[in-house]
Amino acid sequence: MKLQERDKQILQKVFMFMCLRCLQIAELFDMHIKICQRRLRALVKGDYLRKILIPTTESGRSPYLYYPGKSAEELFGIQGYKPRLTNQLSHQQKNTDLLIHLKKSADRAGIKCSLLPEHLIRISGQTLIPDGTLALTRESKSALFFLENCAGTEVIKSPNYNEDIENKLIRYAEIFQNNEIRFYCKFFEYNFQRFRLLYITNSGKRLDSISQIVKKHDSFGFIYMATKSAFLKNNIFAPIWSIPTKNEISASIIKER
DNA sequence: CTAGGGGTTCAATCGGAGGG
């Protein structure tokens, strides 16, 4: 097969996210789903990609998950990973969906959006791992955002203060106070002043209860919250964000002009 | 000959109806 320029870009994205579904790739590249399927099939044939069937909870056929094959590893000189079918994976897939939504929304608005998914942060040895980070750039100015996608399974508050949401928020506040974002400045090649944390919840009820904890620990007002449905329904300018600390309920993360 | 597009078929899953 002859590798197109777009094929290479697809492979890069697959490396970036570790693994992607056909629909995610089609959305990223504005491809017709069938065209996307066909290219992916060709890439699988050339062992640029490999695929596994992932179990799903939704109706319909289970989609394939594509991850780098040997040819792609040789082409880029990067090692790929075969995704393991764990709870972690479905959470990661949801994070990918959110990041792609942000990316496409920014594209439409003419704003540059660079992504840094979770697994790349993880292997860099950071102690606090967000579900993803992104940099929005407009006219030579960039802003850094962390993304937390609350699946609704984590404990909000556990007595041992370990790995619960409250503990994580405390650590975010520490990082904000000390402005420990050197890793991200280096990755995005921009000297960010501060960052914002975008906290996505899967229900309004959960948003309210976590807001209470945010108020307690975020004295700066850097934590923005929204429900997943509002987030996915609206564009990047939409005033859907609440900032618990400032008692704001319709903030925007970026101004329209 | 290759890439893109439309139509159709295949495969896998869920939920509900119905029977034992």
Place this chain on the structure above:
DNA sequence: CCCTCCGATTGAACCCCTAG
């Protein structure tokens, strides 16, 4: 209560045509 069947749904694969 459990099992099987069936339709609905969704993603992928297949076939054929067209344009360059």
